[in-house]
Each structure stands twice: as C-alpha cells, then as structure tokens.
Amino acid sequence: MCYTLNGDTMNEKAKKRIEELTVILNKASEEYYLEDNPTLTDAEYDRYMGELISLESRYPEYRSSNSPTLHVGAKIQDKFKKVTHKIPMLSLGNVFNEDEVRAFDERIQKEAHPQYVCELKIDGLAISLTYEKGLLVRGATRGDGTTGEDITENIRTIKSIPLVLNREIDIEVRGEVYLSKESFEKINREREKKGESLFQNCRNAASGSVRNLDSNITKKRDLDCIIYHLPNPLDYGITTHYEALNFMRELGFTTNYKVNKLVDNVTDIIDYIDEWTKKRSSLPYDIDGIVIKVNDIKTQNKLGYTVKVPKWATAYKFPAEEVSTRLIDILFTVGRTGKITPNAVLEPVRVAGSTISRATLHNEDNVIYKDIRIGDYVIIRKAGDVIPEVVKPIKERRTGEEKTFYMIDKCPICGTRIIRKEKEADYYCPNDLCPARKIENIIHYASRDAMNIDGMGESVIEDLYNEKFITDITDIYNINSYREELINLEGYGEKKIENLANAIENSKNNSLEKLLFGLGIRNVGAKTAKILARNYKNIDNLIATRADELTKKPDIGPIIATSIVDYFKNEENINIINKLKKLNVNMKYIDDSSYEEKEEFKGKTFVLTGTLTSITRDRASEIIENLGGKVSSSVSSKTSCVVVGDNPGSKYDRALALGIPIWQEEEFLEKIEY
Secondary structure, eight states, X not given: OOOOOOHHHHHHHHHHHHHHHHHHHHHXXXXXXXXXXXXXXXXHHHHHHHHHHHHHHHOGGGOOTTOTTSOOSOOOOTTSOEEEOSSOOOOOOEEOSHHHHHHHHHHHHTTOOOOEEEEEEEOSEEEEEEEETXXXXXXXXXXXXXXXXXXXXXXXXXXTSOSBOSSOOOEEEEEEEEOOHXXXXXXXXXXXXXXXXXXXXXXXXXXXXXXXXXXXXXXXXOOEEEEEEOSOGGGGTOOBHHXXXXXXXXXXXXXXXXXXXXXXXXXXXXXXXXXXXXXXXXXXXOEEEEEEEESBHHHHHXXXXXXXXXXXXXXEEOOOEEEEEEEEEEEEEEOTTSEEEEEEEEEEEEETTEEEEEEEOOOHHHHHHHTOOBTOEEEEXXXXXXXXXXXXXXXXXXXXXXXXXXXXXXXXXXXXXXXEOTTOSOEEOOOTXXXXXXXXXXXXXXXXXXXXXXXXXXXXXXXXXXXXXXXXXXXXXGGGGGHHHHTTSTTOOHHHHHHHHHHHHHHXXXXXXXXXXXXXXXXXXHHHHHHHHHHHSBHHHHHHOOHHHXXXXXXXXXXXXXXXHHHHHOHHHHHHHHHHHHTTOOOBOOOOOOOOOOTTTTTOEEEEESBOSSSOHHHHHHHXXXXXXXXXXXXXXXXXXXXEOBSOOHHHHHHHHHTOOEEEHHHHHHHHTO
C-alpha cells in the first residue's frame, strides 16, 4: 500500500499510519520472537514493513524511536538474564525474486567485484556462543539485536554445540538452533498422546524449546545447531567469510560445509537458488530461503550497515508453498467491529512446516469469484502463516456432491440482519448491542497492560467467544465450567487449558490499577488507573467519590472525572464489579514499592528515550513515579530531565536544544539505586 500525501491533512494521515504500522509490526515481532506464535504472515509483515519504510523516508519527523525499522527482533523477556552483545546481532534484508537478486548484485558491483557465499537459510532461532580459552561460557539469543537472553544452560544440552573447542581460544560465533523434521514429528506424537497442544512448525518448537526455563525439557527435544557467522574474523587473521566458515569448523563447530557454496557471479547465485528450491523438501530440516553474503571481509566493511541490516548480505525468501486439501465446511465469525468473515474448515494438512486446518475466505465476493464450494478439494498457499489463503478450487476433482456457497443474511451471534456497506466487500452486524461487540472489551481486559492473562490472546478469546463459552469478562473466571467442551476444540490440549486456568486464577491477585485499566473506563489509561489506585486504595472508595473530589487528584481533569463517575453510575457496570468480587478478584491497591520519595524526583517530569538495556521502560517509569516524579512522552520546556538509552531519537535532540538536563542510563540507575 502506498500513499500520495500532500498538505497538512495528508501529513496527519501519514503520522497516523506510521503510528498504526509501528504498533502492528512491533506486536508481530513480539508474537514471532517472544511468544513463538506469529499471527501475521511473512508476506503481510514484509508488505507492512515496506509501507512503513516508504512513509518514514518521506516523513522522517514522524518516525519514533520505537520504530521496527530501527530495531532487530523484539524486547527480551524478563524471565531470562540479559546479555549485551559486544557486536550487534543484526537481521538480514530480504529479496523475493530474481530481479531483486540481480539488483542486490548491481548495487554491490558499484563498490567492488565480489565473490559471494551462498548458504541455506535454516528456519530456527539465531544464537550467539561465547568461549573463553576454548570453553563455552555463554549462549544467548539475538533479542533486540543489542541485548539478548542468557540461555547458556539450555545451550549446553544441545549435542551439536561443543562445550570445549579444539583450541584454547577466546571467540564468539553465531548460528541457528533448529529442530529436524523427524524430531518435530516425534515431539508432536508424544504431545498428542498426553493431550497437549501440538507445535505448529519446527521453528516455533525450536524457539520455544531453547527458551524454556527448564533445561531438562530442552534436552529432551533433540535440538541441533549450525554455525554460520564469525563477527570479528580480522582479529584472527581471516580475510574472507568462506575462510571463517572453515576456521570455525576446524575449531569443532558444525557448519553446513556440504551445501555452502562459493560463487563468482549473480548467475551462479540464481542457479544455487533454483537448485535448493527444488531440493528443499528433501532436507531433514526446514529452510525458508537462501542467504547471500559478500565473501571478502574488507569489502563487507566498506559496504557497511544500515541501522538493522548489513549492506553486504541479503536473504532470498522462497515463494509461498502451495498444497491441496479438502474443504469440509464454511463457518462464519464476527470480528470486534462487527465484520462477518467466512472461514474454510479444512482437512488438516502440513504447509511449509505448519499443520493447517482453517483458512480465511475473506468475503462473499472472493468466494463467489473463485467459485469455492463446500466439499471441494482446494489449493492453499502459505508463507509462514498460521491461517493461510485458499487460492482456488480444483474443479476437475469435483464429484457433483459439492455444495454451493451462500452468504448468510443474519448475524450468527445475535440474529440481526447483516448489512453490506457501500463500496465495501464486507458485511457487518449493525447491532451495537450485539454480544459479539463485547469481544473488544474482553480482549482489552485480558491484555498484558490490564489483567495480563498469559495465553489468553486475541485468537483464543475469539475462539471462546464464538463457541459461546464467554460473553463478558466475568465468564473468563468460569473456565472449569466449559473445560470438557474446550478440550474438544482443535489446539486445546490438557496442558494448554491447565496453563490458561492458572493464568486466569493468578490474575485475581493483580493490584487495583490493573483491574481499573482492564474495565475499560473511558479516558482512563494505565497511568491514570495507577493514580486512582494509589489515591483511593480500593474500588469502593472510588465508586463513592464525586467528580469535584476526583479533580483534586494529580493529573485528573474534569473530563476524566466525569468519565469515572458516569461509569460507576451505570448499573450494568456495577453488576460486573459485584460479580468479580464474588469471584474473588482483588479490588484493592497492592503497594509493592519499597521506594521513598526523593527530592531529585519529587514533582519533576521525566522523559525516557532510546533503548534501556538494564531495565524495562515500564519498570523505569514505575520507579520514577514511586520516587515522586512523573513520566511524559514528549519533551517540552516543562521537562525536568531526559533519561537516554541506546539509539535515542528526536527527543534527545530536542532536550539538547532546550538545555534540559540529560541522564545516561548508567547515571539514572545510580540515582534510583537499581
């Protein structure tokens, strides 16, 4: 999608779209890198990223420091110790066809006449291994490229990773942890016997295994590792990447030396891609492309890097894989906006490493245009998706028993006659009181910044809602009443349900501010909810307060105060709160702070910018507030201090221009005694 934007109004649209894309892509990165459960397809991610890059190049003033174009991977999880990479672990740029491969070569040719090394792009988890005097001392994930997760104990269980090298040498190498197709099938057979949810693909299984808190589980997964990169070859007198691969192999690392190939020109690159496109299904592991690297190290250094990718390397991504299966039924779901979507129920089939049983059919026009019928054998296409696209029916396989598709005329949830908006392909339920519309409130309630019910993401809530297990937030806490029905749904094994039940039970112990934010009171964000919780201590005190009393509290204006009073005047809302009380959901503020207010913070306004490596931004904000300060998102003349992490953005420049005091992260940590 491209925008032709001119004038002030267009600038506002560009700013809004950049913000939307930043949220979408950062969420997708967390799902992919942290949750091992991607919901965006590779193609969708690449399309959104291309749109964001285009917009940011034209409107750089709207790019935030949190932009995915500036960062690699995603934030690391707090459950692991943090590791700072001395040399950043960057990602790779992508090319998708022969023309783009040739364009990459033409760009390189302007600077040098290179040889290239072609390698298989294994679909796993990127890791860094550090050795001292030949002994393994640390294993880490890529993380956000600058800071990763310490997974040393898990790494030690992988047989193909040497604990002791053939030389007493200090060295860092990088590679990919992966799960073979055979091991993947074995694990899923065992999980199926135990009634546990199945892994969707080898990559997610490998990532989840190596980032498990229990190294015994990692050991049982039979993971493998291939090493492909030496970050500082010149330090060892090595001048080419191909030599570095051989050097690492001599030290005892497993490399892909049998298939890695040194080539002289772009024609040889294309031949290599063609060869392995045909052979990929015969490999014992999943690959999702071909990596192309300039061989000469000095040329690599000359070409340099962007913020997140090397200019001397790229990854060719395979086109989407297509397979056939039978379409058993067409079901209709209702989205948060009321949109009605037809979905194909499929006979389960593996596509590009994932087991697929559902696929979106988008809308009525798409189904009619493609003439898709219930009972058809269909071609489905997937490029990393969890739910792929139905490309077309295989009409020559029809028996005459197939059923023609008809669009429903009533909402499957409330029975209201649905409408099709002008110039749109989608139908909507127009009933504002349709129970399906409540799903947005439920999703918000369970979200991380609200009640933080781990495992109850948007797709899970939509499943539970469409199956009528939950209709409002109080139903979440009655999971045991629909446990037997839930286990019969695809993807819901005993273990998954048990984990979900535990997360739901744990959410009852959240402090009051989490509940207040989760209730979705208009104009009450997470920060305001914390202020209310601190000042009123329990929900009954807040319910009883008047608007004029609320405005006396810090940062509570008349609009927010009116929203709060109006919310608690609503009898339905009070009924919800009373139900939550009976379910033993905590209604009190839990002050877990051991901080006392400090003069350096009391009454002052702070702005955080850049990537903080030793503390999360949320935790830093919480501590500042505990010490008596306030946190703002923008720098102004009223800002007292700006705390700066790695890669600070325009806020840092504005602070310099205004002469506002600046604390580097290390100084900030000293101030808060962290």
